[in-house]
Amino acid sequence: MEYTEEILVERATNTKIHDVDFSNLAFGKIFSDHMFVCDYEGGKWQQPKIVPYQPFSLEPAAKIFHYGQSIFEGMKAYRDADGSVFLFRPMDNCKRMNISAKRLAMPEIPEDYFMNGLKELLKIEKDWIPTAEGSALYIRPFMFATGHGFHASPADTYKFVIAFAPSGPYFTGKVNVLIEEKYSRAANGGVGYAKAGGNYAGQFYPTHLAKERGYHQVIWTDDTTHEYIEEAGAMNIFVRINDTLLTVPTSERILDGVTRKSILKIAEDEGIAVEVRKIKVAELIEAAENGSLMELFGAGTAAVVSQISAFGYKGKDYKLPELKDTFGARLKKRITDIQTNKIEDPFGWRVKVC
């Protein structure tokens, strides 16, 4: 046992790192040697710990199994050519995690528990950060209800965890999407803006149906009219019409994505015309038909930018043009170059850990 700042550290007796093929990583399937864990009990957060990555033991009546109190974040760490370790806008994830916590009636995490836990764990696990193009150390902060009982009410105890997964690219290749006409991911006055587990479970079946029809992902539309596009799978959505980049405003139904807002800032910095406003499916169809629809892409931490090659709507398929130079690729390159310390960061987003 050792202490790093106020964190109790219990080291793994063996490392699994030599079993890992870092040149051929899948996404989120291999986990590093240690994790950060902090329990919430008796109305307060207990001793923060870094311990070997290991299973949790949970009562069958633990509320996570019954009442869906679970939230998470997705982040990445990068290592540059000198071996220095960087995070990207980590405080934004911390703040959003607490926004999610509040909506799910879970305790908020003190920012220093989140940030110190993350940084100390990164220092211990820095050899786990892959450096191959398109790879990164995927970081998963998450919290769930451990308190037990069958009464439908919030738990009295919770577990906050940060775990690491050295990962390759999330998607490979271009993506063919279906604009959803029936199913929805979020209600007005619901939890769509939170990174809550239940938001994802609800997407799997409609996505499965779309896959059966030959699509990779679903473009979510508003649940009232299905006339407005909202998100692309588990990502925010961007549309390029002629040379204007469009995205929809965040709302109680739409996640305030870190990649989304970084793209908006970079686009502005690069002089790309940007509009943040509601986007009708009809506008997308019209633009596809008159040739002004240039690009469609999803934006999120896991894939950064995921270019869409075609979309289906009401039984008809629309192909996007195959451009040589896309806004998507250009914006993705600038973000990842900033993240990996290859270029200057005029926005103050990169945080050096060690």
Next chain:
Amino acid sequence: MEYTEEILVERATNTKIHDVDFSNLAFGKIFSDHMFVCDYEGGKWQQPKIVPYQPFSLEPAAKIFHYGQSIFEGMKAYRDADGSVFLFRPMDNCKRMNISAKRLAMPEIPEDYFMNGLKELLKIEKDWIPTAEGSALYIRPFMFATGHGFHASPADTYKFVIAFAPSGPYFTGKVNVLIEEKYSRAANGGVGYAKAGGNYAGQFYPTHLAKERGYHQVIWTDDTTHEYIEEAGAMNIFVRINDTLLTVPTSERILDGVTRKSILKIAEDEGIAVEVRKIKVAELIEAAENGSLMELFGAGTAAVVSQISAFGYKGKDYKLPELKDTFGARLKKRITDIQTNKIEDPFGWRVKVC
């Protein structure tokens, strides 16, 4: 080890039953000695087992912690004066669990696994069924994703469990509710009709806000207009205007409650005028103001019927009359008398287990 039909039974070495005060039970806080467990792996359900009630060991990356794949049912078992054990419409819960499973992209449970597991577990645990007025053995079938990985996609392994909690009444006393004007529990095209964990987590915060204002529960309204009432907390809602009993139709946003449909059937059998149709908040207010609003109650397995004494809307409170004989009490008595084998069951709902 022993086998009961095709179920492998591992008996607990000690019983906890002598530690339990059956005359003073809370709801869902004490669990019986055994549980039924069946794992789904490699595309099929594995050996069903009855084992001692004990914690589960789960990987930190298990999808239950991240992507919300969890569903459940609520049922009860009763013991009559002769010691015979009964279930109430158990196949309805089994069928609904599979409807939930499908929507959450989880594997469906074969009906015989569900029913045999439940019955064999009940035979072993029959001494755990409380017999005091208002008490019952609460039965919690549930399923969650055990497969792990940070990719946002359905798990490849699941655990189906049935656990028992000898329980006293869910609510005590009359309930003061708030008609919700901002938050919602379900989207059109969402998962509101499923008993999915995430549906409950999303209710806790709005319910907490209502509690801060002096209410016990929230009456949910449609997420598009908030003009129509939909559910009462985690229960279906019934309204009595003059001598007509009203409830809203089930939909993709509203749970098809077993108690709800039993009440409709009994009301019809007893010659009570029933209307199943959309109910506007405005209609409720008007009826409260002109004196025709007689009763408001929630209906669900846990509480059976939960009579509402007052409701708040747009800053104003409306009191329900204090009637001597309510439809709610009368319907609750008939249901519980059928459940506990005190009266004839003309509907074929009661299932004798042993």
